[in-house]
Every structure is written in C-alpha cells, then in structure tokens.
Amino acid sequence: MTATDDAGKRTYDLPVPDLSEAALAQATAEIAEHAAEYDRTGEVPVKGLEAAWRAGLVTATVGTRYGGPGVGTIDAVRIVQAIGEGDPSVALIVTNTLMAHAAQAELGGWYAEHYDHLLRRSVREPAFVNAIRAEPELGAPARGGIPKTTITRTENGWRIDGHKAYATGGTALTYHSVWVTADEPDTPSHRPRVGHVTVPGDAEGITWVETWDHLGLRASNTHDVVYDGVEVPYEAFREIPRQPDGSYRDPAATAGPGSFAHPALYIGVARAARSAFAEFARTRVPSALGKPIAETERIQAVAGEIDLQIATAETLAHGTLRRLEAGDDSVLPQLSVIKVAIARAVVSATQTAVAALGNPGLTRNNRLERHLRDALCIRVHPPQEDFALVQAGRRVLGA
Structure with a gap:
C-alpha cells in the first residue's frame, strides 16, 4: 500500500x-x-x-x-x-x-x-539488495584499489560492463548496488570517478556464475556475477567523494556503528552452538557413566566457558553501540579492534563446544559441525584482523 x-x-x-x-x-x-x-x-x-x-x-x-x-x-x-x-x-x-x-x-x-x-x-x-563490490582480480576492495567494472555513458544513461565476485544473495536480489569506475576520459581532472550504480536484479545482460562452494554460509549464494552491456538511467550512479589528497577511501575499510550487524549474525551462530551443545550434553548418557554428561563438572565448566565467550561478544557489541548512542565518541577509533575481539570470542565459543564433544561434534548429523563452519566465516568480513591490528597499533604508537 x-x-x-x-x-x-x-x-x-x-x-x-x-x-x-x-x-x-x-x-x-x-x-x-x-x-x-x-x-x-x-x-x-x-x-x-x-x-x-x-x-x-x-x-x-x-x-x-x-x-x-x-x-x-x-x-x-x-x-x-x-x-x-x-x-x-x-x-x-x-x-x-x-x-x-x-x-x-x-x-x-x-x-x-x-x-x-x-x-x-x-x-x-x-525484496533484497546488496552492495556488489569484490572482483576476481582485485579481491576485497577494503585493501585498496579501484574497480575494473565500468560504466560508460550512452544516449539514455549508463552501460555497465564487468565481472564481480562474492555477490551475496545471488538471484534472490531485487537490486544490486554495483561498485564501478566511470569511463570518462574527458573529465577535467582526468581522474576516473568511482561510485555505486543501482541495477535491477532482472536487468538484461546479467549472468550469474555459480562459483560459491564454501565451507560455511553455504546457502548465502555468494556467487560471481557478470554485467555485459547492462543499461541503467544516468541518475542511478552515485559517486564516492574523493579524499583531500585525491584518493578514494573505501567505506568498508573503516568500521562504523552500522558495520556491527555482520559480527552480530555470528554471535547468533555462537548462541545456536551453545544450544546444540547443551542439548547434546543433556541427552548423552555414556554406559560407563550412567548419567547425562551434563551432570559432570567437566562439561559444566565447558558450558560455562562457552557462555563466557558469548557474553564477551554480546557485551562488546551491544555495549559499544550503547556508548555511541549515549554520545561517547571516544570509542570510535577502537571499533575495528572491537570487531576483532568479537570474532575471536565467537570462534572460541564454537570451537570450545566442538572440541569438548570430540567426534560427535564434527559429525554432519550434529548441528555443531554446521555452526563451527559458519562461525569461521566471521573472519572474512572487513576490516580483517591483520589490517585492524596494524591500524590500531599505528594509532597507539603515534605512527
């Protein structure tokens, strides 16, 4: 309506x-x-x-x-x-x-x-939308570089040509927000403009290449996509402003409050792993023990460790956002390393659950195996750990 x-x-x-x-x-x-x-x-x-x-x-x-x-x-x-x-x-x-x-x-x-x-x-x-940014040669744009995917002026707007990678959502997307370079050799600055162009998911000239065969998030359909002469209106292009030195700063290279949504989904995975661990522990009754393993102090301590890691991740995520909401901007320089700490806690929680159960934890008919595979994917989201730690270290050292 x-x-x-x-x-x-x-x-x-x-x-x-x-x-x-x-x-x-x-x-x-x-x-x-x-x-x-x-x-x-x-x-x-x-x-x-x-x-x-x-x-x-x-x-x-x-x-x-x-x-x-x-x-x-x-x-x-x-x-x-x-x-x-x-x-x-x-x-x-x-x-x-x-x-x-x-x-x-x-x-x-x-x-x-x-x-x-x-x-x-x-x-x-x-109806779903995603920013389609990575490319097979460039990789993740947060590390720098400009896209090879181009838009070229036509009589009626733009023509898009290029090959993108890791385009989550696949054919479920109603719109793509494609990171592109404008092919404009006659601009006064002689520097190509870079930005995003919105493209209807059913536009003619879009071809999906089913490359996604991943360890985790297997249903995310994060395939490659090719744009061959896809046409959109001129107004569909939004330029990213240059920095004072003339360079482009990729928006994904620096963590902001909104970027905490990606770590949050993996906190959810860790919570699912905790539930799966508890269910197994309550129902597993070894013949030599004669009671559920949940009644042993060892398994209780493991459950406590899992809970500790999840509490750490949740407190870091929600507490940081509440500090920002309250106007405490002093935490802004640390957002990237806070995301690293959340990732470590999520992975630790799921690995702890799997390790405690041994073979059952790595069996395909046990949910924990899937949760571990999914949790490991948190590490690929920008800014990645090494980049975040180097940037934090330079800030601390005044470099």
Missing part, C-alpha cells in the same frame, strides 16, 4: 516488527527449521527469507519518511543476531538489505525510481 506525504513523496505502509525477545525467538525457531536443508543443497534459503519478511524484519530499517519503522542500529543488531541464530545465510542476505535501507534513511543517494520500486516490492514480497 502506498501513500503520499505532505511533500508529495510516495511512502509505503511497511510493517512495524515486534522486537520483543519472545517474538525474535519465534522468528529464530521458524528460520532454523530449514537451515540444515539449505546448508546441504546450497539453494537460495527461500523459506527462511520469507519467514524473516513475514516478521517484518527485512524492512525494519526503512526510514520513517518512506513509511518504514526506522529502527536504529541497536535494534537492527538484535534482529540480525536473532536471524543468525536461526540461519546465518538468511541473516547475511537480510543484513545487507538492512544496511542498505539504513544508509538510504541517513544519507539518501538512491535513484528515486529504483528505491520506490524496491519499497513497492517489499510491501508485497521479500
């Missing part, structure tokens, strides 16, 4: 999600119901995505001026954590969409017709 605000802008009647702990737990359970199935097949996790959409979670960060709930960063992190506990592949696709809506609410920049179409789709069915 659409309406018009006082300024004549179209707005949309988007649901206000129930973010109570009980409602989020219900969403987690519904999404988790199909997670193992999609992990095995690697197909787009349609049932989990639909469950998240029905709960109103996919459009939770749409700005109020567009008719959305406009939830803030802390609640967005709670949403992502709950979905990640159910299925991190679903959570990653939803997270990227939530971040796109939040950025539009704060900064704007989307071509109005494209964003209107995205919201119109979102009212009646799940």
